[in-house]
Amino acid sequence: MKISQRSVFIIFVFVFLFGTLPGCGKKAESQGPQFGTIPASPKIPVYRFAVHPLHNPAKLVTAYQPLIDYLNSRLQGAQLGLEASRDYADFEKKYSEGKPEVILPNPWQTIQAVKAGYHVIAMAGEPEDFKGIFIVRKDSNLKKPADLKGKAVSYPSPTALAACIMPQYFLYEQGININSEIENRYVGSQESSIMNAYLGLTAAGATWPPPWRAFQKDFPQEAAELKVIWETDSLINNSVMVRDDIPEQVAEQIRELLLELDETPEGKLILAGMETAHFLPASNADYDVVRQYIDNFELKVRPIVEP
Template structure:
């Protein structure tokens, strides 16, 4: 059964929307060209004269929730950088975020590792890892009343993922299934529903055999949807890889970039920083560089190509 891609067409209003453009459509499973959509960002600077920088975060949550959570990180950074104001920019979907990277629009990025590898080729460099690598793994979520006993039972079934390039919540799980003997693209139907929460809810509604996500949104879902979460169970999980990156554009001042990196790495040593990390569900920001991401990702992508097929 051939895989398909689906984008949700629900219309939403979000706080902090800076502009609204017509949404591009995704045809088949390929990337659509010139993806456009709403730009979600925090309010501009406070008029203090501080230089403004934009930190674009890939779709860890829906834009409203992402702005609420990571807006606090922006405020934390801005307060400690003194001469810089950091604003958070969210995207309506993964492809929209990735188009921003290609266009080098944001100054700072928080991408997943696959997006980080691509960003390295567009003039961004890694300055930190956002969280511990052990927490970056895929989770297969099923209703408690329809748990598959083995991966072989998924043949002919629908699986819901956030997006083709969601590394922990699509690519890692697809490789894991291939390692269990499934031809993911020929024997299962992949539906891409646009967000982590949508993938989990699709499993709960019985729209797919499994919803695929990763630990951070699953923990958030258990808090915000306790009734639905009680009717779901994690069936399998993948091995970990490497966690999300923090990246800076290569034309930024080295002094500014070093200051951002220091504030991030020092967060776990400060009371306010630890409280914010707990709210973001990030254990800590760890030292990292592009070489570490290239090494981890190139080995993973070699396996993916060999066992799953062409890269999304």
């Protein structure tokens, strides 16, 4: 039986509203979802490739498993297994404990992961694509940012740089005290932030371009009722990092394969599924601009992590 796009959306709304499907709740609460194709040979080391919650776990594996399969078909001396996390806090706990060998964090998480023993080998996507956007219903009465005063705004997580920190700094620059003049709702995922706006649970939902493009493709009927009303300036995009104890030859293989991904039709198809233009060379030093941005944000707006 073919499942219609409408049925998929109804299931999506059900999971959004109630958190999980019947019969799946207890396991989901006890540990985050794990995804990946693990090689059968125990002689080959398998490194976990953990991607921060760009999407909900099911959507993330659909988008990123083709990349893992591509890398595994070309890597020598190692294999990768994709690992998703149920939310930002779950992902951040993993890298802070040094558990995954390879990670794809946002820029704020990148500078935190350096402290935990990781280093940057590439950047995922164009810097210009890393910006916050505000999604509202087309029938919204909002005209200017000040109209949000007294209303609720949804975000994936307080540590989501493009989808929370940058939008909140934008509101600060527009004269809004985000700590007292609006209600901030941290709803767990990019899709949930968009859905809050769609369902009218918040006046606006903050996200960033890749999840919004994916939502438009997956749910065009619902997306047609939404629009981008404001956007922030751009920063630097997400990174790819490896743990410092990973063999240099393995890290270099991964880096080269990522940088060459946009040179073949197969690679371009994989990138399109991730809503990513290409991977670019990058190092720890490229993310110093994020430290400066965060220092300014914490001074003027709020601490990223509550003490």
